[in-house]
Amino acid sequence: MKIYNLGGKGTLIDQFISEIRDHEIQLDRARFRNNLARTGEIMAYEISKMLPFTDEDITTSLGIANVPTMAEQPVLATVLRAGLPFHQGFVNYFDHADSAFIAGYRKYDKSGGFEIKIDYVTSPQIEDKILIINDPMLASGGSIELAYKALLNYGNPKHVHIASIIASKEGIDYIERVLPESKITLWLGAIDDELTVKSYIVPGLGDAGDLAYGYKTDN
Secondary structure (H helix, E strand, C coil): CEEEECCCCCCHHHHHHHHHHCCCHHHCHHHHHHHHHHHHHHHHHHHHCCCCEEEEEEECCCCEEEEEEECCCCEEEEEECCHHHHHHHHHHHCCCCEEEEEEEEEEECCCCCEEEEEEEEECCCCCCCEEEEECCEECCCHHHHHHHHHHHHHCCCCEEEEEEEEEEHHHHHHHHHHCCHHHEEEEEEEEECEECCCCCEECCCCCHHHHHHCCCCCC
16 A cells, blocks of 8 residues: 655645644634645645546647646545535546545444444445545544445445545554555545544544534434
């Protein structure tokens, strides 16, 4: 499995991630969502360097220009609800791509433990397609594993790019163990060392879904 960490190099993605993490800037929900989307745009651009292009003659008002153009569109997939603004960044750049959506949640038991449940998936056919799965946080890796397996019901992709803004080292190790290494490329904005017993990344950023859309009530 190839891993690309785009952060830590003193570029705009570091600036956006610093604001995404900042607990005071997080109070501005619109800015938080916008920073998730802008980070998605940067990752979409970087991933595009790995996609197939073909030269095409484009007719301008003054002549013919030979320009590399995308040979095929990827399928974009995101994990609801935190993934929505991050996903929008990918849609902004891959604006002809189809999208898939996976609804996942943590089902807690009385002891405080939990298991990840997938209860809704909608997707186009992904057989022999390039699939990009985006989720702002790669914590334990469990939700990405289940999302990937759920999407296999819609076909067998030829390659899968997984994009997360912040990942834990434990989550990365888990993805390397459970997903087919030869088909996976991992794109990250930052890697944090610690994962709590409740699978929250430290220092992380908190709950991306709550910060983007408001605090949920558990029934």
